[in-house]
Amino acid sequence: MEFNIKEEELISLSRKAGEAILEVYNNVDLASEVDYKGDDSPLTHADKASHEVIMKGLKELYPNxxxxxxxxxxxxxxxRKDYEYYWLVDxxxxxxxxxxxxxxxxxNIALMHKNTPVAGFIYTPAHDSLYVGIKGKGAYKVEKGEKNELQVNNSTGNRIAVRSKSHASPEEDGVLKQYGVVNDISxxxxxxxxxxxxxxxDIYYRxxxxxxWDTAAGQxxxxSAGGKVLKGTGPEVFSYNKENLLNSSFLxxxx
Incomplete structure (x- = not known):
């Protein structure tokens, strides 16, 4: 089955979801209302509004x-275990x-084929920046009306790590030391x-x-920009649609 990735329509859908989020974000009273799910993760009106936009849009574009x-x-x-194509959305x-x-x-909107991400759309509503990666076509960023191709550094030393703003862990330090990391950003x-x-x-270890759904679009x-995502610290590749949708650590x- 050949899959038709409707790139411009999916970009438009990502932006519409972002607009729904910003409507809540810019309403301080509404944005401050937070519920908590069974796993204690937070849920806002913006999560729900974006979900509704994306579900409606994807069903219109790809009803099957x-x-x-x-x-x-x-x-x-x-x-779901035998899905050939499916969307994985945060x-x-x-x-x-x-x-x-x-x-x-x-x-985050990702198209999955046989449990591998083949297209990813990541939109940052607050900064109006968009990242797109499509397997076999490459990756690019659109910001302030400019489109720029994305390519990893392929650095051989003095590497920079990116770390989580909310979930950094001491276990990361040992892994990053092995790769010549001299600085990090959060x-x-x-x-x-x-x-x-x-x-x-140059490197991100979680x-x-x-x-x-946290990782598919990013992967x-x-x-598509020339990087790789490994299970644990490698060499096994990262996989999806497991019985339990919880991820292992990854690099x-x-x-």
Whole structure:
């Protein structure tokens, strides 16, 4: 089956979801209303609004392609394990960044083929920046009306690590020392993948827990820019649509 990636329509959908998020973000009273899910992760009106926009848009564009979304209904493994193509969506990645009002939150939409990300769309509503990666076509960033191709650094030394703004762990230090890291930057959400993809960082190691929808779009962007994402510290590649959608630790390399 040949899949038609409607690139411009998916970019437009990412932006519409971002607009729905900003409507909440710019209403301080509404933005401050936070619920908590069963795993104690935060849920805002913006998560719900973005989810509704994306679900409606994807169903209109691709009525026969299943969707797994963080805010969607749980789909049994028996029903999803044989999906050939499906969407993996995080309507608002970086909810803690949203609550902290630092602007480092994103809309993540990934197209999966046989449990591998093949296209990723990451939109940062607060900064109006968009990252796109499509397997076989490359990756690019659109910001202030300018489109620039993305390519990893392929650095051989004096590397820069990007680390989580909300979830940094001491276990990261030992891994990063092995790769000649001399400095680090801190950023929230899937923007860490994007920092490696555009060469602002060389490595990102995540020890703590994430979910598959947190990483899929970022992996598509990074790999399309020439990087790689490994399970644990490698060499096994990172995989998706597991029975449990909780991710293991992973390592992103831009070299």
């Amino acid at each position: 392609v299943p969707i797994i979304s963080e805010e969607g209904a749980h789909i049994k493994y028996e029903d 309507p608002l990645d970086g909810t803690k960044e949203f609550i902290n009002r630092n602007g480092q939150f994103t809309v 950023v929230g959400s899937s923007l860490k993948f994007c920092m490696v993809a555009e060469g602002k960082a 020890h703590g827990p994430t979910m598959e 598509a962007v990074l790999e 992103c390399l831009g070299f």
